Amino acid sequence: xxxxxxxxxxxxxxxxxxxxxxxxxxxxxxxxxxxxxxxxxxxxxxxxxxxxxxxxxxxxxxxxxxxxxxxxxxxxxxxxxxxxxxxxxxxxxxxxxxxxxxxxxxxxxxxxxxxxxxxxxxxxxxxxxxxxxxxxxxxxxxxxxxxxxxxxxxxxxxxxxxxxxxxxx
Ligand SMILES: CC(C)(COP(=O)(O)OP(=O)(O)OC[C@H]1O[C@@H](n2cnc3c(N)ncnc32)[C@H](O)[C@@H]1OP(=O)(O)O)[C@@H](O)C(=O)NCCC(=O)NCCS
Numbered sequence: 001x002x003x004x005x006x007x008x009x010x011x012x013x014x015x016x017x018x019x020x021x022x023x024x025x026x027x028x029x030x031x032x033x034x035x036x037x038x039x040x041x042x043x044x045x046x047x048x049x050x051x052x053x054x055x056x057x058x059x060x061x062x063x064x065x066x067x068x069x070x071x072x073x074x075x076x077x078x079x080x081x082x083x084x085x086x087x088x089x090x091x092x093x094x095x096x097x098x099x100x101x102x103x104x105x106x107x108x109x110x111x112x113x114x115x116x117x118x119x120x121x122x123x124x125x126x127x128x129x130x131x132x133x134x135x136x137x138x139x140x141x142x143x144x145x146x147x148x149x150x151x152x153x154x155x156x157x158x159x160x161x162x163x164x165x166x167x168x169x
Contacts, residue, residue, distance in 0.1 A: 001050055001089070002050065003048045003049065003050050003055065003056070003091055003094070004048070004049045004050075005046055005047070005048050005049075005056075005094060005095065005098045006046065006047060006049065007044075007045065007046055007047075008042070008045035008046065008047055008057075012047055012054060013034070013037070015047075015053075015054035016030070016033060016045075016047065016054060016057050017030040017033070017034065018030075019054055019055070019056070019057050019081050019083055020033060020057065020079060020081045022081075022083060022084055023081035023082060023083065023084060023087075024079075024081065028168050028169050029079040029081065029169055031168065032078075032079060032165055032166050032168055032169055033045075033057075033059055033079065035165035035168075036059060036061050036163060036165045036166070039163070039165055041061045041062060041163050041165060042059055042060070042061060043060045043061050043062055043075050043103070043108070044058075044059070044060040044075070044099055044102055044103055044106075045057070045058070045059050045060075046058050046095055046098055046099055046102070048082075048091050048094070048095055050086070054083075055082065055083045055086045055091060056080075056081065056082045056083070056086070056091040056092060056094075056095050057080065057081055057095070058077065058080040058092075058095040058096065058098075058099045059077075059078060059079060059080065060075045060076065060077055060078075060099060060103060060111070061075065061076055061078070061162070061163045061165070061166065062074075062075060062076075062163060063075060063076040063112055063160055063161060063162050063163070064160070064161050065133055065156050065157065065158045065159065065160050065161075066158050066159055066161070067132075067157055067158025067159065068158070070155075070158070072109070072110075072155070072156040072158075073109070074108060074109055074110040074111060074112060074148075074152075074156070075103055075108045075110075075111050075112075075148075076111065076112045076113065076162050076163075076166075077096070077099065077111055077112070077113040078113065078114065078162070078166055078169075079169065080092060080095060080096070082095075093122070093123065096123045097123065100123070100124070100146070100148060103148055104148040104149065107149075108148050108149075108152075109147065109148055109149050109151075109152035109153070109156070110145055110146065110147050110148055110149075110152045110153050110156060111125075111145065111146055111148055112128060112133070112143060112144065112145045112160060113125060113143075113144050113145075114135065114139070114142050114143055114144075115142060115144065116142075117141070117142070117144075120144045121144065123146075124146045125144035125145060125146045126144060126145060126146065127141075127143070127144060127145075128140065128143040128144055128145040128160070129141075129143070131145055131153055131156060131157055132157030132158070133145055133156065133157055133158065133160055134158070134159055134160065135159075135160050136159050136160060136161050143160065
């Protein structure tokens, strides 16, 4: 199966919405993607295409980590989805790798993600607690981080905040 990865283009919006709704069984994540797009907060949005069909999507948006008035800016991976009939074939992994590589090339210092401990460490993420980064809403055990530059996490610790558009999920 040949799967191409490219940046979101105008005209992909409906397919991305349908993909998230199918993968999550609710349109909450799809609406978050739309809210991020409308707010100019889609730092990076990549789609996977198979025979022209959108079978995967990954979104990144700005995050801040704050401690003692000191702000560090990075990006957060959320949400991502692979079409239900195409999961567990590496499509998600390739989207993560492509998204992190592009984000690193664009100069972002670090990336956080909330997710399954069995999945994200395979892609270079480590527990955010190890860096003293805590999510403002708790559940820190599910928070992971990775540097996108050699010193990308230097001095980065404190409370993590995502964009408000992601509050719904
Ligand atoms: C999570 C998701 C994006 C992964 O994409 P993918 O293309 O299936 O991932 P890959 O093929 O690269 O990696 C497969 C690994 O993903 C994990 N995984 C996939 N589906 C999973 C599920 N339903 N529950 C837990 N882990 C899952 C497993 O660790 C799996 O590895 P394994 O097959 O060795 O157990 C995809 O399964 C999906 O869209 N799920 C529903 C939506 C979701 O939960 N999104 C993530 C939160 S933002």
